[in-house]
Amino acid sequence: xxxxxxxxxxxxxxxxxxxxxxxxxxxxxxxxxxxxxxxxxxxxxxxxxxxxxxxxxxxxxxxx
Numbered sequence: 505x506x507x508x509x510x511x512x513x514x515x516x517x518x519x520x521x522x523x524x525x526x527x528x529x530x531x532x533x534x535x536x537x538x539x540x541x542x543x544x545x546x547x548x549x550x551x552x553x554x555x556x557x558x559x560x561x562x563x564x565x566x567x568x
Contacts, residue, residue, distance in 0.1 A: 524551045
């Protein structure tokens, strides 16, 4: 599910919530256990590959 609010893009998947803010080139990652990570310097579509990497590391997503 992707929603766009005030120029932010939010993706919710497998208990994770990813909030990307293009103007700041950063993304907040809310883990299912309550942990929060902020990732900086995400230009272009790099943020989508970071999401795939995080979900793959936690066994929620498998690359083809």
